[in-house]
Amino acid sequence: MSGVIFTVPDRCKRCYSCIRECPAKAIRVVNGQALIIQDRCITCGNCVVVCSQHAKCIISNIEDTYSEVLSDIQSERIAIVAPSFAASFPNDYEKIPAALKRLGFDTVVETAFGADLVGSDYIDAVMNAEVKPVISTACPAVFNYIQKYYPELVPNLAGIVSPMIALGRYLKKEKGENTKIVFVGPCVAKKDEFTDDPVENVIDTVLTFSELKQMFLRENIVFSDLETIPFDPPRAALGKAFPLAGGLLKSTDLPGDVLDDEIVVVEGRKKVIEIIDEIAAKNINARFVDILFCEGCISGPAIDIDLNYYSKREKVIEFIKKDMKQVDKKVWKSNIFNSRDIDFGRNFVKTSQRRPEPDEEKINEILSTFGINRKRDELNCGACGYNTCRDFAIAIAKGLSEKEMCLPHLLDEIRDAYDNLHETEAALHSAEKLASIGQLAAGVAHEINNPLGTIMVYAGLLKKLCDKHKIEADISGDLEMIMGEANRCKNIVANLLNFARQGKLNVSTFDIFAEIKNLVKKLSVTGKLDGVEVKAELPLAAMVIQGDKDQIEQVLTNLLINATDALRNASTKKINIRFEDLGDSIKLFVADTGEGIKKENHSKLFTPFFTTKEAGKGTGLGLAIAYGIMKMHKGDINFTSEEGKGTEFHIRLPKKQYLNI
Numbered sequence: 001m002s003g004v005i006f007t008v009p010d011r012c013k014r015c016y017s018c019i020r021e022c023p024a025k026a027i028r029v030v031n032g033q034a035l036i037i038q039d040r041c042i043t044c045g046n047c048v049v050v051c052s053q054h055a056k057c058i059i060s061n062i063e064d065t066y067s068e069v070l071s072d073i074q075s076e077r078i079a080i081v082a083p084s085f086a087a088s089f090p091n092d093y094e095k096i097p098a099a100l101k102r103l104g105f106d107t108v109v110e111t112a113f114g115a116d117l118v119g120s121d122y123i124d125a126v127m128n129a130e131v132k133p134v135i136s137t138a139c140p141a142v143f144n145y146i147q148k149y150y151p152e153l154v155p156n157l158a159g160i161v162s163p164m165i166a167l168g169r170y171l172k173k174e175k176g177e178n179t180k181i182v183f184v185g186p187c188v189a190k191k192d193e194f195t196d197d198p199v200e201n202v203i204d205t206v207l208t209f210s211e212l213k214q215m216f217l218r219e220n221i222v223f224s225d226l227e228t229i230p231f232d233p234p235r236a237a238l239g240k241a242f243p244l245a246g247g248l249l250k251s252t253d254l255p256g257d258v259l260d261d262e263i264v265v266v267e268g269r270k271k272v273i274e275i276i277d278e279i280a281a282k283n284i285n286a287r288f289v290d291i292l293f294c295e296g297c298i299s300g301p302a303i304d305i306d307l308n309y310y311s312k313r314e315k316v317i318e319f320i321k322k323d324m325k326q327v328d329k330k331v332w333k334s335n336i337f338n339s340r341d342i343d344f345g346r347n348f349v350k351t352s353q354r355r356p357e358p359d360e361e362k363i364n365e366i367l368s369t370f371g372i373n374r375k376r377d378e379l380n381c382g383a384c385g386y387n388t389c390r391d392f393a394i395a396i397a398k399g400l401s402e403k404e405m406c407l408p409h410l411l412d413e414i415r416d417a418y419d420n421l422h423e424t425e426a427a428l429h430s431a432e433k434l435a436s437i438g439q440l441a442a443g444v445a446h447e448i449n450n451p452l453g454t455i456m457v458y459a460g461l462l463k464k465l466c467d468k469h470k471i472e473a474d475i476s477g478d479l480e481m482i483m484g485e486a487n488r489c490k491n492i493v494a495n496l497l498n499f500a501r502q503g504k505l506n507v508s509t510f511d512i513f514a515e516i517k518n519l520v521k522k523l524s525v526t527g528k529l530d531g532v533e534v535k536a537e538l539p540l541a542a543m544v545i546q547g548d549k550d551q552i553e554q555v556l557t558n559l560l561i562n563a564t565d566a567l568r569n570a571s572t573k574k575i576n577i578r579f580e581d582l583g584d585s586i587k588l589f590v591a592d593t594g595e596g597i598k599k600e601n602h603s604k605l606f607t608p609f610f611t612t613k614e615a616g617k618g619t620g621l622g623l624a625i626a627y628g629i630m631k632m633h634k635g636d637i638n639f640t641s642e643e644g645k646g647t648e649f650h651i652r653l654p655k656k657q658y659l660n661i
Helices: 017-021 046-050 062-070 093-103 112-117 119-127 140-149 151-156 163-175 209-218 247-252 269-280 309-324 329-338 360-368 389-397 407-468 473-499 512-525 549-566 599-604 622-632
Strands: 005-007 027-030 033-036 056-058 077-081 107-110 180-185 205-208 263-267 288-292 507-511 533-536 544-548 574-581 585-592 636-642 646-654
Touching (some): 005 033, 017 027, 017 046, 140 151, 140 269, 151 269, 180 209, 263 269, 269 288, 360 389, 512 533, 512 574, 512 585, 544 646, 549 574, 549 585, 549 622, 622 646
Antiparallel strands (some): 027 033, 585 646, 636 646
């Protein structure tokens, strides 16, 4: 774990809300977890706010406060409280000074006085600016964003410390460098700011209001038991309005020649990004832009209260109206005067985290992996965390995102995986069923072979006796029929044995394309393809493979005959043969324009004795045998069919076979 904000992996549910809401796109998914890219993070804390699973957490400084500040009884321990505290403790804000002193702090001061301290510096910055507009630097998330993503605007930054650092420098001067100072506020970015090189060693640690509430619970501090006491001096004046939009301007008291249209006040993440874009594009002519990344500090990520924006604003205004009556203007002016020798300036550096923009070819290449080849193909659903598919592709090219973050693409992959699994399960079920039938067929075939042989032998002997003794021709014809039918049964048994894979491969090397062309020619000459147009889309070059040529011819013959039979009632009678070279194997397709296969018959097609042909026209063993032959060749056979449009069978054959199969 490193950085101010981190991810708790077990809580992250891949909702990508943090990615969608991160203005710096400083979050990417790694091994299923949305992790923060610390170098890109501007510590605005927006990801903490939008994460419903509390997977984004802020580093805690509670133990540091105890060990490094409260335990140091030799130094004065000061808590400086951000002026938005009334929004975080709406019912008990008047008890905050007493509660902090009960924790162990010696002094409790309003950070708002820091806003009063830098007011004159902002006047000087605006009136003497060399570049326009001057951008306020009270909000660390804003200047972090500019330093990392708009380094060309660093010269526009006011070069003035935030109220927190300004008050810290004032207190160190007034009370000594050994003074321990803890800032308490609503801002996560303050935990990053106080360690910046230009301002380090001013603030000792930073607590959020959420952490302060934890400490109150830990120490059993009950607000109703506390008295109401005021903040310690120095007391703040108009700086109390700092957490509200435009509040910084109230403490600057800009001169009258700076017109309202020369000042722009912006709050809220989206508007901040827009105004910075506009400034970078040189579309803003204002002299001063006051920017807060949140909708005022009253909406900071560590104000964990269920009040809406307006109710929180009312609480802060209520406190301002009450407390301003207690501020002695003369004392306030004296304190401001005493700060005249303190340097409230700071430097900002260009720490650009911009990554090179990918070219159009790379963007289009990535988009094509999601099936996006045209502008209208873009869904722009935002599920990945990016506004458009194009933005997402750019982020992938920059190494800031991963393809797996595209939810529609992921769902397509899951659906394809499910379909493949379903098909594999169906194929496995079919294979198991065929294997069982094959074992049965092999047993039956062996048992039938012997009596068939006996029938054929004795029928032959009787035929010879009839011929020798010139017995009636009818008896001789009957014996010939017995021998013919027995021989037919023998062929069926042989086919059953082939189906049961009892045969062996007679492997040779041959040109599969030449065999297909010869087979089509042979079937045409014998009249089996009469009336059918056969188109073989095969190259002239040879395609040499290894296999049992006779058995492969048997498979192809079966497919062509079946295709011809399917065209019997078709108006267009065409068979198309094509191929695909898969590298180590070849795929052959035989398609017809017949009536197609009914869906209810798809799962039965390779089952022995299943046929849709008329009685006596087929045994239903052709495809079952073809299946067995293809498996013996370590290949496969399958089909696609659409009723009314035709069927396409395809077989995949390895180019090489092991001779010991």
